[in-house]
Amino acid sequence: MKKTMIGNHAASWGAQLSRVQVIAAYPITPQTLIVEKLSEIVADGELDAKFIKVESEHSAMSACIGASATGARAYTATSAQGLALMHEMLHWAALARLPIVMTNVNRAMAPGWSIWADQNDSLSQRDTGMMHIFASSSQDILDSTIISYKVSEQVLLPTLISFDAFFLSHTMEVVDMPPITDVDKFLPPYNPEYKLDVNNPRSFGALTSEEHYYEFRYKMQNAMDDAVGLIKKEGREFEKLTGRYYDLVHSYKCEDADLIFVTSGTIAETTNVAVDELRKDGKKVGNLKIRVIRPYPKQDILKAVKNCSKIAVIDRNISCGYHGIFAQELKGALYNESDIPVWGYLAGIGGRDVKVDDIKEIADETFKSKKPVDMIMKGVKI
Amino acid sequence: MLIKFRTDKKGVKISGAKDMPPMPASLGLMNWNKTSSWRNLKPIIDYEKCIDCFICWKFCPEPAIKIVDERPVIDYDFCKGCMLCAEECPKDAIATEVEGK
Ligand code: SF4
Ligand code: SF4
Numbered sequence: 335m336k337k338t339m340i341g342n343h344a345a346s347w348g349a350q351l352s353r354v355q356v357i358a359a360y361p362i363t364p365q366t367l368i369v370e371k372l373s374e375i376v377a378d379g380e381l382d383a384k385f386i387k388v389e390s391e392h393s394a395m396s397a398c399i400g401a402s403a404t405g406a407r408a409y410t411a412t413s414a415q416g417l418a419l420m421h422e423m424l425h426w427a428a429l430a431r432l433p434i435v436m437t438n439v440n441r442a443m444a445p446g447w448s449i450w451a452d453q454n455d456s457l458s459q460r461d462t463g464m465m466h467i468f469a470s471s472s473q474d475i476l477d478s479t480i481i482s483y484k485v486s487e488q489v490l491l492p493t494l495i496s497f498d499a500f501f502l503s504h505t506m507e508v509v510d511m512p513p514i515t516d517v518d519k520f521l522p523p524y525n526p527e528y529k530l531d532v533n534n535p536r537s538f539g540a541l542t543s544e545e546h547y548y549e550f551r552y553k554m555q556n557a558m559d560d561a562v563g564l565i566k567k568e569g570r571e572f573e574k575l576t577g578r579y580y581d582l583v584h585s586y587k588c589e590d591a592d593l594i595f596v597t598s599g600t601i602a603e604t605t606n607v608a609v610d611e612l613r614k615d616g617k618k619v620g621n622l623k624i625r626v627i628r629p630y631p632k633q634d635i636l637k638a639v640k641n642c643s644k645i646a647v648i649d650r651n652i653s654c655g656y657h658g659i660f661a662q663e664l665k666g667a668l669y670n671e672s673d674i675p676v677w678g679y680l681a682g683i684g685g686r687d688v689k690v691d692d693i694k695e696i697a698d699e700t701f702k703s704k705k706p707v708d709m710i711m712k713g714v715k716i
Numbered sequence: 717m718l719i720k721f722r723t724d725k726k727g728v729k730i731s732g733a734k735d736m737p738p739m740p741a742s743l744g745l746m747n748w749n750k751t752s753s754w755r756n757l758k759p760i761i762d763y764e765k766c767i768d769c770f771i772c773w774k775f776c777p778e779p780a781i782k783i784v785d786e787r788p789v790i791d792y793d794f795c796k797g798c799m800l801c802a803e804e805c806p807k808d809a810i811a812t813e814v815e816g817k
């Protein structure tokens with residue numbers, strides 16, 4: 335069934351179709367309309383779930399951890415400062431190997447207080463051990479929620495689905511909602527081997543000496559490695575039901591491109607349009623959208639860029655003191671494997687609009703430039 | 717306990733990733749998870765001086781002092797060497813030894 339909805343509501347319906355059993359959320363700013371809609375869905379009896387209103391985002395994730403440990407499918411959503419407050423418990427969820435799926439609306443960190451798009455909030459959670467997806471359309475948000483439960487519950491790692499504030503969260507798109515009977519076929523109920531159970535008491539997460547801690551990290555790393563294949567496999571299963579496929583990276587006209595853009599989120603969609611226009615002008619460009627940043631799809635990236643001679647990364651984030659985070663990661667992936675030069679561009683920080691013309695300008699600049707640059711802060715007013 | 721142990725080629729008891737659950741589950745049973753490796757100082761009760769007042773038993777934060785046959789007995793698998801017992805003993809009946817000497 336096709337419906338017009340804002341990106342926030344695509345996340346809510348994604349959770350509803352996944353039949354989440356526990357939703358824990360802090361209801362006030364920086365919360366979004368995601369949980370407001372979910373509370374209506376639960377109140378209207380369209381989803382059989384327990385909705386827990388908590389006093390902070392830290393508590394929201396804690397409640398999800400408790401719920402997930404008992405074997406329930408748990409969900410939460412937040413944004414920016416709220417995600418930062420969750421930080422401690424994100425590590426906990428990952429190391430406790432709880433397959434919680436959560437949504438984060440990528441908003442610029444305060445101060446100055448902002449409700450506009452910027453990826454620094456979720457990229458600050460990069461090393462928590464969660465899988466991390468950047469959705470680039472409302473359809474992607476809804477579908478990713480369903481697929482993520484399937485993957486998370488197999489590898490026992492939580493997933494963080496992020497998407498750009500405003501451009502996605504508050505604009506309407508047509509979203510195809512798969513019938514719940516199809517989703518049920520794809521996503522079976524969650525039934526973990528290890529769970530809190532009064533009939534079979536166990537302790538979870540207690541003191542772990544140096545004799546075993548390292549091995550838990552080893553197992554987590556293996557789970558991330560397994561997730562790469564599983565995201566593809568479950569993506570294909572999902573495609574059979576819906577005709578839509580989601581990979582870790584999506585390459586657009588990269589095969590014969592001289593210059594490849596590396597992008598994420600909504601900038602990736604704008605870049606596809608720019609690629610078409612640049613191609614009309616005879617410029618051989620392509621776009622590689624990074625959809626999943628953890629597990630990092632290194633092999634997919636190497637394969638996609640292998641024929642190009644230049645790469646331009648566009649980052650809507652900055653690790654102050656160094657440079658754009660996607661650019662850092664990409665250069666790390668290429669090192670020892672390839673000598674394709676990389677230009678790093680910052681654009682769209684704090685929600686500033688990134689237009690097709692901006693991307694065409696980046697293309698011109700990179701084509702002309704002889705020497706790669708770590709970071710070019712596009713459009714900053716000095 | 718969810719962690720299994722096996723014996724390696726040299727006959728040493730080990731447990732590795734494949735013997736463990738994915739998450740730290742049921743590791744918290746302290747009778748298995750021996751915590752004495754971090755002890756630097758070792759308390760030793762002199763039973764000649766000891767008057768069985770059990771102040772040490774009360775103060776030991778672990779608790780690693782047990783009462784066995786009406787006498788205080790230190791469980792060295794869990795004693796972390798904080799020496800609170802020696803500090804509190806009214807009879808100075810607990811001596812301090814340096815570990816690993
Ligand atoms: S040294 Fe500390 S831990 Fe050990 S027996 Fe004395 S009080 Fe208990
Ligand atoms: S505090 Fe001293 S005297 Fe009292 S029981 Fe312990 S060792 Fe004995």
